[in-house]
Amino acid sequence: MPGYDLVIRGGNVVDPAAGVHKADIGIRGEKIAAIAEMISANEGSQVVDATNRFVFPGAIDSHYHVGIYRPFREDATSESTSSASGGVTTILTYFRTGQSYLNKMGPYKEILPELLDLSKDTFLVDYGYHLALFTDQHISEIEWLVKEGVSTFKYYMFYKLLNLSGHSPDALKYLMIDTPVDLGFLYKFMREVSRVNQVFRDYGKIALSIHCENPEIIRVTHEEAKQNPTGNPMKDYSNARPPWQEELAINEVGVMARETKCPVNLLHLSSRKAVEAGMDVSSRYPEVDFLLEGTLHHLGLSNDMNLGQLAKVNPPIRSREDREFLWNSVLDGTIKTVVSDHACVTKEIKKGDLWTSLPGFGGTSLMFPILITEGYHKRGLPLQRIAELSSANPARYHNLYPRKGAIKVGSDADFAIVDIETEKQVTLANLFTAQDFSPEEGMKLKGWPEVTVLRGKVIFEKGKVVGKPGYGRYIKRPVKLHCKD
Ligand SMILES: [Zn+2]
CATH class of the missing domain: 2.30.40.10 (Urease, subunit C, domain 1)
Structure with a gap:
């Protein structure tokens, strides 16, 4: 029977x-x-x-960009299908107001219902949203957003000056706002996330994801890299956004997290300097909850490979030495989650030269192939750790546990x-x-x-x-x- x-x-x-x-x-x-x-x-x-x-627990790809460059519903269907083929059963995707995505600005009280409506009947795998906030109105909506099911938020440091491609200082126009999202804005943002985190502390962690790159430095290094081409576009792009400006940005965030007690997810650490800065602020301020995140492309690629400009991504693909340092940080448990930062893009969408073309690309379906080939087979990363990095840890840090990220009686049957x-x-x-x-x-x-x-x-x-x-x-x-x- x-x-x-x-x-x-x-x-x-x-x-x-x-x-x-x-x-x-x-x-x-x-x-x-x-x-x-x-x-x-x-x-x-x-x-x-x-x-x-x-039999692994279904992977949770906790850094994703559904709809950033292509019509939302089409992108949600095609890319969640890619995830499903790669053993990813839940995606947590970033959404923001401004250009790209839905190309509009407004309060999330209006935009979130529209987004959830658009999402209906499109995804093949389970999904949730992290939201980027850009106005005081958005900050005032944080507590309400948690009640609507959004418990993680995002701040992009480079948008205090630059647009998404990194070549133009027109962030305000790009984001459709009139007040810059500078460190003062970040201070208010972190203070409110920290307050709301206290309100919901019995249920999980309300946290802020931060893209740590410093646009005031990039403004200069970008120009200099452009004037001094090496013949390898991915080396040029790494020179345009050097690892030390990530390190600087992480240190700024570290001090602000100490002052505000805001839990922080340090996104897509690409280099040795970035990871060391993350370890440094974590040990300097043990009272703050920091999560160090790694991506499949920074672990799978290095800029000595013949990648061409289509591999432009922020932060850039780094050197072989940086990549090895990232792997060591995965092996020793410093990097706790591995994500794809999937943003589906075509050659046509990425048109233009290295400096003006749009950043990012997809990779969600390579979660297991890269972690198993490069991690387990080549570097001895135990399979249990792969289940932790791809499922249990993202579930815990992003408030899906124990419904997701566990092989336990009562959990969702995701494999x-x-x-x-x-x-x-x-x-x-x-x-x-x-x-x-x-x-x-x-x-x-x-x-x-x-x-x-x-x-x-x-x-x-x-x-x-x-x-x-x-x-x-x-x-x-x-x-x-x-x-x-
Ligand atoms: Zn991203």
């Missing part, structure tokens, strides 16, 4: 809390109902054979079932994205998801997307405040 709707049999379960062990998993409805040494096949209405495979041994070449076809290039294209990677399960439903299986767009659900965070089950 089937007692379960789905049984995953014969796999090696990669439990972020307990390590790797052989177990079968029984699922009823959307939840994990049993984890046992043996559940027989006839107990499941549906059975997934995971023999010789590793990435991964073949860690088969090597495949990265092609556009196996990324399932609307992007028409990939900096990783042609690379050979080992460790590809074969089956993705979201809330008890198989949504990707053996190279085919079988879930339907619209199955993904908006997850209000903190889940301890919003989810009663």
Whole structure:
């Protein structure tokens, strides 16, 4: 008699809390109902054979940019499909007012409902929002936003002066605001996040994500790099936004976090100097909660590779030495979450020269291939740590735990079932994205998801997307405040 709707049999379960062990998993409805040494096949209405495979908790890609460059609904569907094919079952995506995205400014009381409405019936995987704030009105909405399910916010340091491409000091026009988002604005922002964090402390952590780059320095180094080309666009771009300006920005943020007690997520640390600055402020101000984040592209790429200008991203791809330092920081636990910073973009959207073209690119579906190839196979990163970096840690830091990020009875039945041994070449076809290039294209990677399960439903299986767009659900965070089950 089937007692379960789905049984995953014969796999090696990669439990972020307990390590790797052989177990079968029984699922009823959307939840994990049993984890046992043996559940027989006839107990499941549906059975997934995971023999010789590793059953990870579904990845949570907690840095993402749905709709930044392409029509929102189209982008949400195509890119969440790419995520699903890569074993990512939840995405937490950044949204902001101003140019790009919905190309409008206004209070979030008006814009959030519009955004949630647009999101309906589009995503294939579960999703939530981090919101960037740019006005005093936005700051006054923080407490209300938490009640609407948004518990993390964002500040971009370079927007106090520069636009997104980094070539023009017209941030105000770009963001459609009339008062600069300078450190004074950040001070008010952090103070309010810190206050609201106290209000909701029994439910989770209300935190501020910060893109730490200093535009006053970039304004000068950008010009100098432009005048002194090296013949390698990615080296030029790294020179235009050197690691020390990240370090400087992180130190500014460190002092302000100490004064305001605002929990801070230091985003996409790209270099040794940036990580060391993050470690430095963390040890100098132990009373402040800092999270150090790494990205797949800073871990997977370095600027000695022949990448070309399509790999322009902020902060830039750095040297091989920087990349090795990032890996050591992942191995020793300094970097706690790994994300894609996925922003789907085409060659056409990225047109222009190195200095004027738009930054960013996608990579969400390479979460497991990069962590397993470069981490597990090449550097001995244990599989349990991969489950922590890609799922348990983002779930804890971003208020999804224990509904997500755990292999426990009662948690959402979200899984990435991964073949860690088969090597495949990265092609556009196996990324399932609307992007028409990939900096990783042609690379050979080992460790590809074969089956993705979201809330008890198989949504990707053996190279085919079988879930339907619209199955993904908006997850209000903190889940301890919003989810009663
Ligand atoms: Zn980003």
